[in-house]
Amino acid sequence: MNFIKNSLLALLAVAALGAQAQGRYNGEDRGRPLQPAQVNAKWQQECAGCHLAFPPGLLPAASWRKTMSTLDKHFEVDASLTPQETTEITDFLVKNASNRWTAATAPLRITESEWFKTKHNSREIAPAVWKRASIKSPANCMACHSGADKGNFDEHSVKIPQ
Amino acid sequence: MKPNLNKTNLLACLALALPLCAAANPIQDSYRAPAKQENAAFKDFSVAAGQKFYNAKVGELACASCHTDSPLGTGKHVKTSKEILPLSPSVNPKRFSDAANVEKWFKRNCNDVLKRACTAQEKGDFMAYVLSVK
Numbered sequence: 001m002n003f004i005k006n007s008l009l010a011l012l013a014v015a016a017l018g019a020q021a022q023g024r025y026n027g028e029d030r031g032r033p034l035q036p037a038q039v040n041a042k043w044q045q046e047c048a049g050c051h052l053a054f055p056p057g058l059l060p061a062a063s064w065r066k067t068m069s070t071l072d073k074h075f076e077v078d079a080s081l082t083p084q085e086t087t088e089i090t091d092f093l094v095k096n097a098s099n100r101w102t103a104a105t106a107p108l109r110i111t112e113s114e115w116f117k118t119k120h121n122s123r124e125i126a127p128a129v130w131k132r133a134s135i136k137s138p139a140n141c142m143a144c145h146s147g148a149d150k151g152n153f154d155e156h157s158v159k160i161p162q
Numbered sequence: 163m164k165p166n167l168n169k170t171n172l173l174a175c176l177a178l179a180l181p182l183c184a185a186a187n188p189i190q191d192s193y194r195a196p197a198k199q200e201n202a203a204f205k206d207f208s209v210a211a212g213q214k215f216y217n218a219k220v221g222e223l224a225c226a227s228c229h230t231d232s233p234l235g236t237g238k239h240v241k242t243s244k245e246i247l248p249l250s251p252s253v254n255p256k257r258f259s260d261a262a263n264v265e266k267w268f269k270r271n272c273n274d275v276l277k278r279a280c281t282a283q284e285k286g287d288f289m290a291y292v293l294s295v296k
Contacts, residue, residue, distance in 0.1 A: 051242040077241065078273040081266075136243055 027103030028114035031057030031096075035151025040092035042085055048149075050079065052141050054110060055151045056096035062106035064093035075108075111138045125160070134161040189261050190289040196282035204283065212291025215284055223275045225288070233292040252296045258289060 023029065034057035047053035056064065068090040072080040081089070107113055111120075120138065130138055141148035144160050190207065197204045216225045216233070229237045229249050237246035248254045258264055272280035280288075 050239055050244055072273075075241070078270040080270060082262075140243065 023102040024100070025114035025118055027101065028105060028107075029098065029100040029102075030059075030113070030115050031098030031100050033057060033151065034153065036096050040089065043089045043092045046081060046085060046089060050077075051139065052148055054141070055148075056093045057098050057151075058110045058116075059098060059113065060101035060106055061094045061097035063108060064090065064097055066106055067108055068093065109139075129160065132161065187258055187289065187293060189258055189264050190286055190293070192261065193282040193286040193289075197286055200281055200283060207283070207286035207290040209287075209290045209294045212287035212289065212294075215288055216291055220276050225271070225275065227275075233295045249292050250295050251293065258293070 035055035039053075043056075044053050059067075067074070068086055071086065072078055103114075105113075110116055116138075129135065135143040141153070144158050145153050146159065147154065147157060193207075194204075197207075216229075217231070218224055219227075223240070228240055228246055229235070233249040234253055236248055238244070239246060247256075249257055251257045251259070268280055268285055272278065272284075
């Protein structure tokens with residue numbers, strides 16, 4: 001019994017190492033931590049003015065640079081800031097961006113990243129679920145992850161509303 | 163000491179100058195000179211024009227789309243569903259108290275709704291209407 005258990009554990013460890021070497025999620029992995037203990041007040045205030053202030057670790061630095069340099073056309077909305085605000089918030093995002101993203105990709109949408117798509121695949125979450133009035137969009141993290149605004153996306157605290 | 167001071171101010175306003183206290187908003191006043199520059203015949207801002215502007219749909223959107231039919235209402239961002247606190251300072255005193263913030267939102271929202279910058283006349287009219295609703 002013990003022998004089987006140990007062998008299985010060893011196998012798992014090897015598999016995990018292999019996955020690490022290639023980079024999980026084709027190199028499009030979110031960072032750890034997702035959000036530093038000390039957050040920037042301007043980031044919080046300005047981003048959360050319209051939506052959840054998405055934790056910086058959800059995307060790589062290149063994504064944040066792109067986002068912050070195109071705020072006047074931010075997903076078809078003008079979200080422009082003063083140059084000072086833009087610099088301050090970009091610095092915070094870039095400094096705390098994903099530290100596990102190894103791919104050369106830089107999506108603007110968090111929902112387009114490989115880690116997101118894997119974690120929210122259609123076998124686990126049917127397409128109709130996203131369309132519920134209580135959810136509306138995959139960008140609405142808080143609908144199911146009530147700790148999202150604190151950078152907490154723990155799988156065990158997920159509650160999918162009806 | 164502080165509450166007393168506020169009370170005194172408030173009483174003075176109520177007793178002596180209610181119309182003045184209610185009407186004067188330094189941010190709205192800052193649009194007078196540019197409005198005059200836009201149009202030499204400019205006299206004053208208009209509540210009625212502001213109300214029309216607030217409700218006018220340009221394509222898909224009007225101010226009212228997110229801010230509800232009344233500046234007293236709690237709105238909802240059309241895309242993200244984020245709650246938008248009322249525009250009227252009578253129920254949300256923070257509104258129209260920070261010039262940079264007011265300009266930031268005029269720039270963004272005029273671009274989104276009108277696909278252009280608002281004129282000083284439009285900004286002043288809009289404020290005249292929003293400030294008039296109690």
